[in-house]
Amino acid sequence: MKPAAFDYVAPHTVREAVDALGDTWRDVRVLAGGQSLILEMHMRRICPDLVVDINHVAGLDRIGLDDGTVRVGALVRHQVFESPQAVPGPLGRLCANAVVNIAHPPIRTRGTLVGSIAWAHPASEWCAIAVALDAVIEVRSSGGVREIAARDFFLGPLQTARAPDEIITSVRFPLLGGSTGVGFVEHRRTHFCFAQVAVAAAVTVHDGLIVDARIGLANCADRPVRARAAERVLIGADVSAANDHPFADAALAGDHQPVDHPFGDADLAGNRLPADHPFARAGRAAADEDAAPVDEPYADPEYRRQVIAVLVGRTLRQAVADWRSHAEPEGGLR
Known part of the structure; x- marks a missing residue:
């Protein structure tokens, strides 16, 4: 099958992406890696009115260290974490142990950590790690930035506390100590x-x-x-x-x-x-x-x-x- 007809926008800034998501009267979906979304669209289990492709938004493909935490941007691909050195210390080793369990190499080159958390599949490796480590999900809307603790983010299969007009810009994990x-x-x-x-x-x-x-x-x-x-x-x-x-x-x-x-x-x-x-x-x-x-x-x-x-x-x-x-x-x- 092929997806039902939909509108498509490719913003270049977070602000443009947020503005597109503000069209709450329509079913709007965010496309990052698309490894789950595109399949569901092909099967017509999801038929969005609008797809917001964030792959051209600058700055979302970075991993940053900030005051004892690691901030993973919305476009950081699974494959990055195959190297234990991608993130310092034990957290990097945990990510490397987990990521090889995700699908297979072509999927890992395209899919994203943040996308997995946004999708909220109960079998997701990243979701389990986020809950275990008390990760924080950062979302943005026209009203500003909101932080959601991982323990409060997942509401059920494919259900999260993210509002329809919010985009996840990053997820923060605590760095784990040497002990x-x-x-x-x-x-x-x-x-x-x-x-x-x-x-x-x-x-x-x-x-x-x-x-x-x-x-x-x-x-x-x-x-x-x-x-x-x-x-x-x-x-x-x-x-x-x-x-x-x-x-x-x-x-x-x-x-x-x-x-x-x-x-x-x-x-x-x-x-x-x-x-x-x-x-x-x-x-x-x-x-x-x-x-x-x-x-x-x-x-x-x-x-x-x-x-x-x-x-x-x-x-x-x-x-x-x-x-x-x-x-x-x-x-x-x-």
Whole structure:
């Protein structure tokens, strides 16, 4: 099929884009990467009256550092984050771990991080990271600039708190400190499918103990979820005890390969983390208390709860391995 007829404008400034979006009596859509929007238009599931193509707006394709945060412009492509050096420190490594799970290389050269957040698909890797890290979404309209916390931005599948006359200009993520380790693990039926479950984690360690934990879940509810019950389990956990397990470093830091099955060698029966291990308890808390999975083809809620529990434990092992590989020596620990 081909899209229904629509009007098209290509503004060169944010002000021109905002003015175009002010036509609220019409269905107006913003085009950045277009990797989801164009498909929906071809299928005629979305039939906008007007498409506002922001690809010619200067300044939106930049990543900026500002007072402990990273500001990602609306036209920064997924591909940029394949290099861990695109963003400093653990945040760059987390982005690099996550981005290779997004579609395939041609899509990543065109699609954008901000576009994924604007689309708000429950399986989006970037949405889960945004919620986990308390990102801030910056939107602009004719009335000025507004900031929306990620926890308040996602309202449901493909539904956000952005008003029709607002454009997302950037998303701000906090820079993660040197004492933080990160992990990202995803499970899907095939390499190019949407995630059935994905988990992002960042753990901060001082004196061998986890003092802060942030866990984001993708496709575990009708929107991205921050797994706060699981995080509470981890506070005060001894990472040296975590690393006593023979498979603690199975997910090596810097291994950016997608994971297509939740039950790899590190999770086979007899080799799982002990039931009382803090990572195992965090996995169960995430599955039982934080997640609200819905029934899907090939993955009923009970199956996905099992996958969530396993993947949270695996992602936390990866985060601790990342911390041990990259953190500065602290109190004799690595």
